[in-house]
Amino acid sequence: MITSHNGPQPADFTDVRATNLAVVLRFVRENAPCSRADIAASTGLNKATVSSLVADLIDRRLLRETGLTEHRVGRPATMLVLDGSPYAAIGIEINVDYITAVAVDLKGEELLNWRRSFPGGTSGPGQAVVAMAALARRVVSRMTKEARQVLGLTVAVPGLVDVDGIVRVAPNLGWRDADLAGDLTKALRDPGFPVLVDNDANLAALAEHRFGPHRNAANLVYVTGEMGVGAGIVLDGRLRRGGQGYSGEIGHLELDPAGPVCRCGRRGCLEAVAGVGAILAHTAPDASPSDLELEIDEVVRRARNDDREVLALLENLGRHLGRGMAAVANLLNPEVVILGGYYVPLAPWLVGCAEEEMYGRVLAPGGGGCRLEVSTLGYGAAALGAAARVLDSVDSGRLPAQR
Ligand SMILES: [Zn+2]
Numbered sequence: 001m002i003t004s005h006n007g008p009q010p011a012d013f014t015d016v017r018a019t020n021l022a023v024v025l026r027f028v029r030e031n032a033p034c035s036r037a038d039i040a041a042s043t044g045l046n047k048a049t050v051s052s053l054v055a056d057l058i059d060r061r062l063l064r065e066t067g068l069t070e071h072r073v074g075r076p077a078t079m080l081v082l083d084g085s086p087y088a089a090i091g092i093e094i095n096v097d098y099i100t101a102v103a104v105d106l107k108g109e110e111l112l113n114w115r116r117s118f119p120g121g122t123s124g125p126g127q128a129v130v131a132m133a134a135l136a137r138r139v140v141s142r143m144t145k146e147a148r149q150v151l152g153l154t155v156a157v158p159g160l161v162d163v164d165g166i167v168r169v170a171p172n173l174g175w176r177d178a179d180l181a182g183d184l185t186k187a188l189r190d191p192g193f194p195v196l197v198d199n200d201a202n203l204a205a206l207a208e209h210r211f212g213p214h215r216n217a218a219n220l221v222y223v224t225g226e227m228g229v230g231a232g233i234v235l236d237g238r239l240r241r242g243g244q245g246y247s248g249e250i251g252h253l254e255l256d257p258a259g260p261v262c263r264c265g266r267r268g269c270l271e272a273v274a275g276v277g278a279i280l281a282h283t284a285p286d287a288s289p290s291d292l293e294l295e296i297d298e299v300v301r302r303a304r305n306d307d308r309e310v311l312a313l314l315e316n317l318g319r320h321l322g323r324g325m326a327a328v329a330n331l332l333n334p335e336v337v338i339l340g341g342y343y344v345p346l347a348p349w350l351v352g353c354a355e356e357e358m359y360g361r362v363l364a365p366g367g368g369g370c371r372l373e374v375s376t377l378g379y380g381a382a383a384l385g386a387a388a389r390v391l392d393s394v395d396s397g398r399l400p401a402q403r
Contacts, residue, residue: 035077091386096121203385205232225343322357
């Protein structure tokens with residue numbers, strides 16, 4: 001179980017019934033199919049309370065009974081599973097070259113996944129809000145046609161997002177102090193659901209932790225492989241944001257003081273030597289940021305054809321990446337570091353040398369058990385995590401209003 005909240009929960013969460021409804025919902029999410037007796041036995045709530053809570057959740061169409069029964073000593077029990085089909089959670093990711101929108105139902109089943117080319121790297125926050133609002137309206141309209149209630153929308157941004165959802169710095173977008181949540185809420189004319197903004201790496205880590213093949217790992221780090229490199233950190237089953245929400249900026253770990261200039265103004269940051277820009281600076285120095293995907297495809301094509309220049313560049317990038325991941329492994333000792341974004345198509349040429357470099361630099365034997373893996377959630381990981389953040393708030397007790 002993961003929540004994206006730090007510290008004490010707000011006062012409205014102290015409503016005992018809402019809390020108990022959330023406890024039952026979470027239990028069924030993690031243990032379905034299960035019976036009312038299973039819920040009572042595991043949560044410590046008495047059977048009458050569980051029956052009443054389950055009836056409420058069935059009324060709200062968050063749970064449903066299945067025809068399945070489990071025969072034990074005594075009466076057969078009716079089994080419960082998550083329903084949630086009348087609901088949708090929306091995630092949108094903006095980056096230097098695209099906008100992605102994902103919608104999932106309460107179970108996390110993907111309802112749609114749209115990707116649009118968008119010049120985020122050369123657009124201001126105002127233009128981005130217009131583009132995101134247009135996309136969000138189309139998603140909401142599709143969900144409404146399917147008779148689904150939208151529970152919320154979260155936007156994933158490659159940059160520092162403070163606890164109030166203000167984008168403080170997004171170096172690769174060139175943004176500072178943008179009230180994206182406020183502006184998008186206005187552009188959507190107060191849509192009647194919460195609009196949140198969060199860091200892309202944090203959200204991708206949430207997606208991996210909730211839906212990915214390593215979801216059983218209590219300690220995982222997700223590393224974005226876009227023009228920027230950032231990390232989302234899950235420790236002991238919880239996303240760790242740090243004091244003001246700025247944890248995980250590994251892209252600006254200094255790896256080579258004499259290295260190339262980074263977007264942050266300093267030299268030789270991990271992002272500058274191990275981000276995909278480090279390769280494109282050689283293979284496509286004049287390419288527009290909106291052609292990133294095409295340029296990476298070209299790098300993959302050349303690597304497959306054993307192009308020696310590209311293979312050497314990839315090995316160099318992999319070694320720098322491994323040095324950075326050694327710092328992560330020494331500091332946090334995660335079970336798994338998951339490489340995402342453009343690292344995924346480049347992985348066949350990166351992971352081997354990155355692992356070798358990492359294992360050589362981690363003090364603990366066997367790298368402290370840390371494995372380097374490639375994300376299977378695809379380019380949509382941050383957007384999927386943005387939708388997952390909406391589901392998280394339902395899990396924490398913000399149940400949808402009955403209609
Ligand atoms: Zn930097």
